[in-house]
Amino acid sequence: MSSYEARFKVWRGDVQGGGLEDFEVEVNDGEVVLDIIHRLQATQAPDLAVRWNCKAGKCGSCSAEINGRPRLMCMTRMSVFGRDETVTVTPLRTFPVIRDLVTDVGFNYTKARQVPAFVPPEGLGPGEYRMMQEDVDRSQEFRKCIECFLCQDTCHVVRDHEENKQAFAGPRFLMRVAELDMHPLDAAEESGLDRKRTAQDEHGLGYCNITKCCTEVCPEGIRITDNALIPLKERAVDRKYDPLVWLGNKIRRRPASSG
Numbered sequence: 001m002s003s004y005e006a007r008f009k010v011w012r013g014d015v016q017g018g019g020l021e022d023f024e025v026e027v028n029d030g031e032v033v034l035d036i037i038h039r040l041q042a043t044q045a046p047d048l049a050v051r052w053n054c055k056a057g058k059c060g061s062c063s064a065e066i067n068g069r070p071r072l073m074c075m076t077r078m079s080v081f082g083r084d085e086t087v088t089v090t091p092l093r094t095f096p097v098i099r100d101l102v103t104d105v106g107f108n109y110t111k112a113r114q115v116p117a118f119v120p121p122e123g124l125g126p127g128e129y130r131m132m133q134e135d136v137d138r139s140q141e142f143r144k145c146i147e148c149f150l151c152q153d154t155c156h157v158v159r160d161h162e163e164n165k166q167a168f169a170g171p172r173f174l175m176r177v178a179e180l181d182m183h184p185l186d187a188a189e190e191s192g193l194d195r196k197r198t199a200q201d202e203h204g205l206g207y208c209n210i211t212k213c214c215t216e217v218c219p220e221g222i223r224i225t226d227n228a229l230i231p232l233k234e235r236a237v238d239r240k241y242d243p244l245v246w247l248g249n250k251i252r253r254r255p256a257s258s259g
């Protein structure tokens with residue numbers, strides 16, 4: 001086994017402010033960035049705050065920015081960096097810092113609560129649902145999400161624009177709306193909930209200009225833009241310009257406007 005001393009810069013601080021701190025730290029074959037952060041805690045910075053749970057790319061809690069790129073610390077091998085390269089680790093930029101590498105990701109939980117849940121079809125009990133395999137596959141892709149929020153961190157709509165957070169759910173939750181809207185058994189419309197309209201009016205679908213940055217950082221390889229956001233945009237537009245829908249809306253609106 002070979003080892004070497006790596007140069008690290010790690011952001012230390014809290015809500016009041018902070019800055020990058022320099023470290024020289026041992027790295028061994030096969031290690032990932034999270035191993036190095038743990039070694040720093042064990043040897044040089046016992047109070048360094050970091051959030052992690054599984055060290056297997058499955059819990060989504062060790063998200064950070066490594067050399068400026070949003071990544072999971074436990075899935076980023078040290079071997080992707082040159083031995084004389086300085087590795088910089090900073091907290092997710094889009095969310096408020098609590099301390100060191102730990103941020104407050106509560107924004108995402110607020111947005112999650114704003115997406116109405118699956119509406120079960122009437123007259124069918126669990127176990128009686130039948131779906132085409134391709135519909136199952138579509139949902140399965142979205143359900144690989146580990147809620148690391150790297151896509152939310154990356155999206156330029158909120159990354160540098162705090163003011164957009166109110167109106168924009170972000171790629172992870174627009175993907176959830178898309179999943180439910182494309183779900184063949186979701187009975188939202190029958191219950192009066194128009195998911196396409198809420199995607200536009202309440203979750204800010206129009207802010208997304210399909211740059212695909214969210215897709216590029218997803219550690220699960222979910223094709224967020226191609227398979228969720230673009231189809232949702234197309235469905236929302238189809239609905240808006242479908243003459244039957246237009247007529248239906250007009251007829252439905254008439255009694256209210258005339259009364």
Ligand code: SF4
Pocket residue numbers: 154155156157170171207208209210211212213214215225229
């Ligand atoms: S594709 Fe849309 S949601 Fe994804 S990063 Fe770009 S603007 Fe944000």
Ligand code: SF4
Pocket residue numbers: 144145146147148149150151152172214217218219220221222224
């Ligand atoms: S969609 Fe991908 S990047 Fe976004 S929260 Fe889920 S796993 Fe993370």
Ligand code: FES
Pocket residue numbers: 052053054055056057058059060061062063072073074075
């Ligand atoms: S520690 Fe769970 S994803 Fe990294």
